Ligand SMILES: Cc1cc2nc3c(=O)[nH]c(=O)nc-3n(C[C@H](O)[C@H](O)[C@H](O)COP(=O)(O)OP(=O)(O)OC[C@H]3O[C@@H](n4cnc5c(N)ncnc54)[C@H](O)[C@@H]3O)c2cc1C
């Protein structure tokens with residue numbers, strides 16, 4: 331029975347028992363949903379990239395009831411305009427995380443803290459992201475399998491990448507080994523390209539790179555971005571998967587509700603539901619007959635596990651948390667970082683300028699009428715090169731990129747809100763502010779396989795306290811070395827006739843804290859990347875997947891939390907080793923495969 335109502339589930343911890351029924355009624359009216367009264371088969375925590383897809387797949391089974399609990403609310407249409415991707419970071423749909431200050435990176439950002447935006451909205455970070463769709467490399471997933479993640483090799487996961495893809499680029503869709511034209515997630519080239527981005531791809535060609543479909547057999551080479559976009563608008567996980575599923579009677583979506591704890595019976599070590607806080611402050615419970623699934627993302631999923639007694643024993647004990655399972659929760663944090671101030675000037679308007687009001691009015695009108703023009707460019711980023719380096723730190727030729735060189739047809743200082751979303755401090759802004767009135771572009775050399783590992787830890791036992799975030803960026807010298815090599819590759823790309831016909835040159839003003847080093851020397855770059863570090867927001871790995879001999883693994887290869895029954899993690903947290911590319915599409919794959927694992931466990935009969 332779907333709407334199984336029992337007084338056993340009437341629980342309001344804020345109020346004395348007598349008045350419980352009165353407040354239950356109020357809560358019912360305020361929340362507009364009966365969720366807090368009933369038991370479901372599955373409770374999914376977090377309606378982000380993974381949670382949207384998973385809720386959709388599980389609710390395909392009409393006998394199952396699914397509750398999705400999301401801390402944020404609905405997406406809005408302004409968030410769908412690709413060029414303004416960064417603006418959402420300045421609004422309440424961003425959790426607004428910041429890392430602890432360190433001595434190794436983000437030194438030139440306000441407070442010495444890197445900002446780690448995360449989406450707090452249906453669709454999660456897929457509503458904030460820059461829409462670049464990449465799967466990573468075949469060898470990334472084969473590597474997961476070699477490390478003990480059986481069933482996660484490339485040949486195993488390719489069918490899951492295909493299942494949700496709605497490839498709208500006809501030439502790519504023809505390749506049915508790697509693409510599917512009829513899945514739900516629209517992927518296309520943005521309808522508009524700047525001259526600057528065309529120059530970038532010509533430059534790559536000049537240097538001998540091949541044009542490639544980086545989501546097919548060969549990842550190395552250059553390409554315009556394949557974007558999760560349709561008709562010039564963002565295509566979030568919410569839009570692709572959840573919107574349609576929400577008409578199903580067996581799926582309930584509870585918004586603006588913060589899950590504060592997973593309910594786990596300490597004797598049977600079985601998860602039975604979650605405790606959550608409604609937007610009006612009431613604390614309620616929801617119960618799961620079959621499973622509780624955490625899809626709260628790489629920061630919040632480990633936080634919730636720790637709050638619920640699963641994590642590093644001594645640390646949890648010191649916060650007064652009763653430990654159910656000692657586990658390496660929050661460790662193994664990986665991210666893709668780059669360098670935020672590699673700026674170039676040109677002598678013609680080949681990129682995107684924000685200071686020309688008349689032109690922008692024209693562009694806005696063009697976008698409103700035909701959904702094209704610069705407003706359809708994904709956050710100003712347009713094209714990339716996946717490159718294998720040949721340096722002393724990395725000289726293998728296995729087809730796996732060491733670096734992604736990402737091209738943006740504008741610069742960060744040319745739009746103050748974008749600069750502020752990143753967080754560069756005022757001294758550094760002063761050095762680059764003149765670029766706001768010049769034709770300019772930027773290049774981000776992004777390390778693909780960093781060796782530094784960060785960490786998420788609890789600040790306190792209060793679920794509304796933000797966790798402690800330690801990035802540990804650039805603590806391994808390999809990471810700096812690769813990014814500096816990527817800077818050299820970027821300079822080479824600009825030193826081609828494709829860019830020299832616009833007199834492209836490196837902006838010659840040195841970064842103030844690094845003035846002591848010879849401008850553009852390796853020592854100068856080594857200093858600069860530590861000041862203007864730029865994350866690509868790919869935090870992952872904090873609830874690592876692994877097999878039974880992997881002491882660092884938090885979840886097994888079925889994504890079940892080790893030592894606890896009926897509890898899974900399905901999101902970017904489970905990634906054991908970060909793939910060579912942006913993360914949303916790999917996260918959808920993870921959720922798609924998880925949906926199959928869950929269906930296989932419960933489908934035939936209700937076995938335990
Ligand atoms: C600014 C930015 C740009 C990016 N650009 C790209 C890009 O161009 N390409 C790309 O592939 N990737 C990009 N990414 C990364 C990508 O968006 C994420 O890796 C991906 O969305 C992670 O999916 P997830 O399901 O693990 O987490 P999320 O999508 O973050 O979803 C987690 C969800 O859980 C909810 N939640 C968390 N805690 C709770 C709680 N306690 N109770 C209830 N709900 C909760 C959150 O509100 C959120 O909706 C970008 C990310 C950001 C922030």
Ligand SMILES: *[C@@H]1O[C@H](CO)[C@@H](O)[C@H](O)[C@H]1NC(C)=O
Pocket residue numbers: 475476477478479877878879880
């Ligand atoms: C786990 O994986 C490793 C690496 O592949 C392997 O050596 C080990 O035997 C595996 N352990 C189990 C229990 O399967």
Ligand SMILES: *[C@@H]1O[C@H](CO)[C@@H](O)[C@H](O)[C@H]1NC(C)=O
Pocket residue numbers: 489492493494495510511512513514
């Ligand atoms: C392509 O997408 C459709 C629609 O979602 C799906 O039914 C089909 O199985 C997918 N194809 C592959 C090869 O996964």
Ligand SMILES: *[C@@H]1O[C@H](CO)[C@@H](O)[C@H](O)[C@H]1NC(C)=O
Pocket residue numbers: 538539540550551
């Ligand atoms: C480009 O493709 C050709 C033919 O496949 C190959 O031989 C060459 O190595 C590729 N070049 C690069 C830089 O990847």
Ligand SMILES: *[C@@H]1O[C@H](CO)[C@@H](O)[C@H](O)[C@H]1NC(C)=O
Pocket residue numbers: 720725727
């Ligand atoms: C890498 O560089 C070395 C010289 O440093 C050269 O001998 C070698 O051929 C290069 N390898 C490739 C694949 O280009």
Ligand SMILES: *[C@@H]1O[C@H](CO)[C@@H](O)[C@H](O)[C@H]1NC(C)=O
Pocket residue numbers: 721722723724725
């Ligand atoms: C190739 O890489 C290995 C390991 O990173 C290194 O020891 C070796 O010196 C490199 N070779 C060259 C020619 O740079």
Ligand SMILES: *[C@@H]1O[C@H](CO)[C@@H](O)[C@H](O)[C@H]1NC(C)=O
Pocket residue numbers: 821822825
């Ligand atoms: C630019 O390329 C030319 C050859 O085309 C070369 O002589 C010059 O040294 C290069 N400059 C830089 C800064 O790499």
Ligand SMILES: *[C@@H]1O[C@H](CO)[C@@H](O)[C@H](O)[C@H]1NC(C)=O
Pocket residue numbers: 677678830831832833
């Ligand atoms: C830009 O610079 C190039 C190379 O120096 C030159 O040929 C071209 O005429 C310049 N264009 C403008 C508009 O100044």
Ligand SMILES: *[C@@H]1O[C@H](CO)[C@@H](O)[C@H](O)[C@H]1NC(C)=O
Pocket residue numbers: 810852853856857
């Ligand atoms: C780079 O900078 C770090 C931190 O200042 C320093 O420890 C390291 O030795 C430098 N590396 C090089 C190659 O200059």
